[in-house]
Amino acid sequence: MEEIRLYNLKRQFEAIKEDVFTALNQIATRQEFTLGPWVEKFEKEFADYIGTTHAVGVNSGTDALFFSLQALGIGEGDEVITVPNSYIATALAVIYCRAKPVFVDIDPLTYNMDVENIKEKINNKTKAIIPVHLYGRPCNLDPIMDIAQDHELFVIEDACQAHGALYKGKKVGSFGDTGCFSFYPGKNLGAYGDGGMVTSNVRKIFDHVSSVRNYGRKEKNLMGGIGYNSRLDAIQAAVLSIKLKRLDEWNAKRAELSRFYHDNLSDLDEYLYLPTLTPIPNLKDDNAESGTTHVWHLYEIQVNPKYNPDDLNRFLDKNGIHAERHYPIPIHLQPSMRFLGYRKGDFPVTEQLAERCIDLPLCPYTTFDEARYVVDKLEEFFL
Numbered sequence: 501m502e503e504i505r506l507y508n509l510k511r512q513f514e515a516i517k518e519d520v521f522t523a524l525n526q527i528a529t530r531q532e533f534t535l536g537p538w539v540e541k542f543e544k545e546f547a548d549y550i551g552t553t554h555a556v557g558v559n560s561g562t563d564a565l566f567f568s569l570q571a572l573g574i575g576e577g578d579e580v581i582t583v584p585n586s587y588i589a590t591a592l593a594v595i596y597c598r599a600k601p602v603f604v605d606i607d608p609l610t611y612n613m614d615v616e617n618i619k620e621k622i623n624n625k626t627k628a629i630i631p632v633h634l635y636g637r638p639c640n641l642d643p644i645m646d647i648a649q650d651h652e653l654f655v656i657e658d659a660c661q662a663h664g665a666l667y668k669g670k671k672v673g674s675f676g677d678t679g680c681f682s683f684y685p686g687k688n689l690g691a692y693g694d695g696g697m698v699t700s701n702v703r704k705i706f707d708h709v710s711s712v713r714n715y716g717r718k719e720k721n722l723m724g725g726i727g728y729n730s731r732l733d734a735i736q737a738a739v740l741s742i743k744l745k746r747l748d749e750w751n752a753k754r755a756e757l758s759r760f761y762h763d764n765l766s767d768l769d770e771y772l773y774l775p776t777l778t779p780i781p782n783l784k785d786d787n788a789e790s791g792t793t794h795v796w797h798l799y800e801i802q803v804n805p806k807y808n809p810d811d812l813n814r815f816l817d818k819n820g821i822h823a824e825r826h827y828p829i830p831i832h833l834q835p836s837m838r839f840l841g842y843r844k845g846d847f848p849v850t851e852q853l854a855e856r857c858i859d860l861p862l863c864p865y866t867t868f869d870e871a872r873y874v875v876d877k878l879e880e881f882f883l
């Protein structure tokens with residue numbers, strides 16, 4: 501049997517390769533590689549898809565976050581509230597601005613920012629909140645936006661794992677001052693290399709990011725500020741444009757596979773803690789439920805503490821199943837973040853998840869037979 505990958509990008513390529521080759525041929529023939537019409541076209545398509553007036557392509561999700569913070573004037577001495585259960589890049593972007601990431605623990609049901617913990621971290625240095633829609637599940641944005649409004653804070657959505665997720669009928673990435681997306685190849689919408697996007701309804705942010713990604717250029721041969729070389733290139737934009745057309749269909753397949761795992765693993769509840777299928781279980785507003793969707797970038801389970809998730813990972817690997825752990829060391833406990841002064845025990849919910857988590861293979865091209873095999877092997881390991 502072919503190895504069951506966490507994401508099977510080869511099968512995805514087979515499904516779209518004619519369109520990809522046609523686009524590559526056109527780009528190479530016309531020699532249009534950086535910015536230009538392909539990037540502009542995709543920026544427009546992505547802004548329309550997310551529901552913002554602007555979208556600017558950059559070279560990564562990390563730079564999307566960094567440039568957003570910079571555009572909002574976040575700098576030395578400022579504090580930015582976010583979660584320790586994210587990819588390191590969320591915190592790095594804050595540090596690049598010489599500001600300080602201030603962490604709040606996550607909610608044990610959704611694994612996203614626990615809104616109850618935000619207010620106590622706000623002081624006169626706090627300038628912004630970065631909610632992270634982790635694993636593809638939207639954060640409960642209404643209370644976050646309310647707190648931000650009450651305390652005059654900016655909101656930068658880290659939607660790097662949540663392309664297409666809805667919160668109360670609107671796409672994540674359209675609520676905050678900016679939305680930040682990564683197009684790293686394994687994402688729900690992934691390029692053939694690195695890429696990222698800032699979405700926003702604010703013209704000033706669009707202008708800043710458009711300039712700063714391109715050396716600080718204001719117009720040809722006129723540099724308005726210190727910028728970077730962080731452009732989305734034409735090949736990535738063309739691939740992303742092809743993939744965007746299929747994103748909703750692919751996200752729907754991810755949801756079906758998640759339900760399959762949920763239904764077929766519930767007998768192992770003594771050994772495994774499964775993610776809740778309801779995107780945000782504590783949403784008060786009934787009508788909101790159907791308009792709120794999880795896009796299942798990762799299907800993250802927790803293993804009973806009597807078992808070691810690394811042993812399970814090795815067992816799955818021996819059986820041809822590629823699982824992974826996101827993230828076994830939370831940001832606040834990473835050696836590179838020691839200078840922030842956090843300690844083990846500061847964020848118990850995040851730390852428990854880090855100790856026990858493992859992700860099962862899940863992508864639009866995972867078959868139900870493969871998912872069945874994963875379930876069988878989990879049963880074999882525990883029973």
Ligand SMILES: Cc1ncc(COP(=O)(O)O)c(C=O)c1O
Nearest residue numbers: 560561562587589590660682684
């Ligand atoms: C939640 C989160 N934030 C930020 C990033 C950074 O994105 P990139 O790898 O494109 O720089 C990632 C991607 O790995 C991510 O998952």
